[in-house]
Amino acid sequence: MGRIGLLVSDFTISFMWVWSGVLIKMYVYNNLGFGHEPTGEIIKSTLSIVNMFFFALLGKITNGGTYNPLTVFAAAITGDFTRFLFTVAARIPAQVIGSIAGVKLIIQLFPEIGLGPRLNVDIHRGALTEGLLTFAIVTISLGLARNIPGSFFMKTWISSVSKLTLHILGSDLTGGCMNPASVMGWAYARGAHVTKEHILVYWLAPIEATLLAIWTFRVLVPQLKEEKVDKKAKSE
Numbered sequence: 682m683g684r685i686g687l688l689v690s691d692f693t694i695s696f697m698w699v700w701s702g703v704l705i706k707m708y709v710y711n712n713l714g715f716g717h718e719p720t721g722e723i724i725k726s727t728l729s730i731v732n733m734f735f736f737a738l739l740g741k742i743t744n745g746g747t748y749n750p751l752t753v754f755a756a757a758i759t760g761d762f763t764r765f766l767f768t769v770a771a772r773i774p775a776q777v778i779g780s781i782a783g784v785k786l787i788i789q790l791f792p793e794i795g796l797g798p799r800l801n802v803d804i805h806r807g808a809l810t811e812g813l814l815t816f817a818i819v820t821i822s823l824g825l826a827r828n829i830p831g832s833f834f835m836k837t838w839i840s841s842v843s844k845l846t847l848h849i850l851g852s853d854l855t856g857g858c859m860n861p862a863s864v865m866g867w868a869y870a871r872g873a874h875v876t877k878e879h880i881l882v883y884w885l886a887p888i889e890a891t892l893l894a895i896w897t898f899r900v901l902v903p904q905l906k907e908e909k910v911d912k913k914a915k916s917e
Contacts, residue, residue, distance in 0.1 A: 684767065688775045690746025691753075694739055695779030698748035699866050701732050703787050703794055726845055733841035741833065749860045750776050751891050755819055758895055773862070780866030788870055797867025798856025804878050808886040810854045814847045815887040818859055819894035827902065861887055 705728045715721025740747050747753060750773040757768035787794060800807045821843045825836045844859070851857030858864045864883040868874040 684771070687743070687746060688771055690739075690743035691748070691772050691775040692779035692782075694736065694743070694746050695748040695776040695862055696783040697739075698736060698860075699780050699783035699863055700787060701736075702729075702863075703791070705729060705732060707791070707794075726849075729845055730838075730841045733844065734837055737833070737837040737840075748776060748780075748862065750862050751815060751819065751859065751887055752822075754888065755822070755891050755895060758892065776862040777865050780862040781869050782866075784866035784870045796871045798858055798864060800855055800878050800882055802854050804881060807855045807878065807882040810851050811858065811882050812886040812890040814851045814857060814859050815890035816894045818844060818847055819891050820898060823894065823898045824902075855882060858883060859887065 705725060709715050709721050709725045709728070713721070713724065715724065736748065745753075753768045753772050753776075757765040784797070788796075802810070818840075822840060825839060829836050829839075847859065848857035851859075856864070861884045864879070865874055868876075868879045868883070873879055
């Protein structure tokens with residue numbers, strides 16, 4: 682798939698992602714009639730994992746289309762400058778625009794749905810929370826890519842359960858988002874997308890945590906190429 686196709690995929694998948702979360706909540710709370718009781722939360726969590734499998738499959742079909750800027754940013758850091766520039770200047774904006782378009786349509790059709798995640802603690806604790814959650818999920822993703830290179834189901838299962846767990850841990854504080862584009866969509870809808878809280882907590886902290894996770898992983902985990910060289914040396 683060419684670069685234009687990848688941008689279209691990022692836009693479309695980001696649009697669909699913000700819708701999927703809303704539809705799951707509406708189905709569980711409105712259609713099924715469950716509140717925030719254990720049964721409702723279990724059903725919502727199960728549907729969320731199925732939803733993440735669906736989007737992982739979409740990413741595979743589109744050869745890399747995704748809804749989260751941190752995913753493409755982490756990959757761009759390890760690539761060449763052209764790839765990095767394309768990611769920062771084109772792919773991430775496409776994801777943000779897709780999220781904004783999705784949220785705008787949601788609010789037009791379902792104005793009672795609310796205005797998305799909000800910061801419920803002070804800015805420093807919020808930045809620390811989103812940073813720690815992002816550091817954890819990026820580290821897990823790097824570990825899965827290295828240790829389970831070929832198993833789509835196993836990688837997606839571990840990644841989905843990890844994301845859901847981290848989301849639940851941070852939901853009462855920052856929303857447990859770990860996705861700047863999705864938060865940007867909701868923040869733009871309520872006119873809070875240029876505030877200090879939004880930029881520091883939902884953009885700067887996750888980006889810094891992503892960089893730290895990549896650096897830490899490179900330092901602590903030996904590279905596959907180095908291991909292959911060692912194995913060849915031993916065999917000879």
